[in-house]
Amino acid sequence: MTTRAADPHTAALESDLREGFFRDPPTVPPRWFYDEKGSLLFDRITRLAEYYPTRAEAEILRARAADIVGAAGTVVELGAGTCEKTRVLLDVLAARAGAPRFVPVDISTEMLLDTARALAAEYPGLRVEPVVGDLTALDGPLPGEPGGRLVLFLGGTVGNFDEAQRAGFLTMLRGVMDPGDRLALGFDLVKDPGRLVAAYDDAAGVTAEFNLNMLDVITRTVPSTGLDRRDFRHEAVWNAGESRIEMWLRAVRDVRIDFPTLGRGRTLAAGEGIRTEIARKFEPGALVDELAGHGFLGRAVWTDGAGDFGLALVVVD
Template identity: 45%
Template sequence: MALALAARPDAEEPWPQPFARDVLEGLGRAQKTLPAKYFYDEAGSQLFDRICDLPEYYPTRTETGILRDAAGRIAARAGAGCSLVEFGSGSSTKVRILLDAMDAPAAYVPIDISAEHMRSAASALRADYPGLDVVPMAADFTRAVHLPADLPGRRVGFFPGSTIGNFTPPEAADFLRQAGETLGEASLLVLGVDLRKQVGRLEAAYNDAAGVTAAFNLNLLHRMNRELGGTFDVAAFRHRAFFNPVESRIEMHLESLADQRVEVAGQGFQFGAGETIHTENSYKYSVDDLEALAGRAGWKVPERFTDTDGLFAVFCLTRQD
């Protein structure tokens, strides 16, 4: 059944879609949930940038180290004059490692749902790489994306940060298939993946002592208040993150601290004390499991790179014949 969006009381325009529709659908479920992509408004994107610099958050510095060590070999696979396409580009920080190693890259296409944050990063890249054609695309990369038809050279996808872990495995396979269709024949995809490890280290990465990850999670409530007329008392919720061993994933939740009722986009929702909104998954893979997943999605793995502690891996994927 389609959800009817109530009219905004102060404007002729409806509540922003698809944000409002996804929120109403998610909060209407028995286990309330919200899509993780809505973390990344301007405030959320800035908070995530801070998360990446936290001492507990090993993925960013580990992947960065792998990319620095492997950049030459990745660039050799990409070839001269390629077009680099980054899914969920954020601040476009790690891509600089590849751009610096590549032979005369022709174009860089950052794709991100947070348009303002992405365009600021794109402007900085244009200044630092004057010979590079930077073509930002404000889009939801979890859906079909149509790249400019005139992109020169080989298309090389870049999907770092283990963002693939935010999808369920079937969703991850769907994304990889879709990325292959987006990039086209003879393309290359450079994929960052967080590997399975000790639970204590995993949970610490999502429960930092400074509370930045908690602020990032709670920012979803602020965003719904601001953009959808929400009445969330942010202080009446807390951040929770824990490892689910059955699903091999970190789960992030927002837990209600009391019985309460809230309104958002013109509809009311009841919360019991202890009830949660499930806001994010971060699946952790073994190398073999990821290679099998990629194979089901039409990719083969000619090369992969890991750190010495086996915390993280960067895969080079090529289309299967």
């Protein structure tokens, strides 16, 4: 027998568990990494020697800030986090007359509101309007004048979707944007698998803690028995056939996990795992063609000097 979830956050996680945890393999969406602790851990990950994407993307943003912002009067950032990289774009936006608007969107309430307060103090001429929400389920038109918006989706997060999810996300995004609106999309490039695995399994163990923290989020949010982080280890592997890194929580012993409010449970044998993230790596031309299929026409594609990371600027047709 199931009971109603106490709040929308719990209901959302229960829905994701119903959808993915009882499949083979069991999966949990990566959005559940990002409680306050997880957001802070990811911020640490971006500073690690092994984790090149943040530095590479920041290099592109510094070099192309004026081109990216263009004539936008409103910038909407999906999955904004601490907005550290975004500040180079906000420097351009805030210098504009007419009270330009910045709309950071994130699921992590505390970090988002702290970031919004800091930005409002740093940029007194900028209207900062934070939105707590799921970036994959936007509804209604975006804030700002149609045709004058810039949507940022940075960090290579587009790689966290599988093929069907990515198509659904781009369809959703096109539905809330208008002709003339632009999208700046960061994406990681295919490269040596050794470098890729190291970026998701750092020597200091920060990514391992980030991954295991998801179990704490689940047990704190949804009633459960048998789900204990001590029974799992972090693993990152390269799936060449799918051109993606996969992060797993691998059981180190047989475990039985039950969710009373879902009326369901399952056993994981030692060595079986829960897949918590995929990180697809792209060839630039293929991604631009995919975007065009969803009504986003290519304006430019830039990479960092080492050719590790890319940023596509496209416009709604």
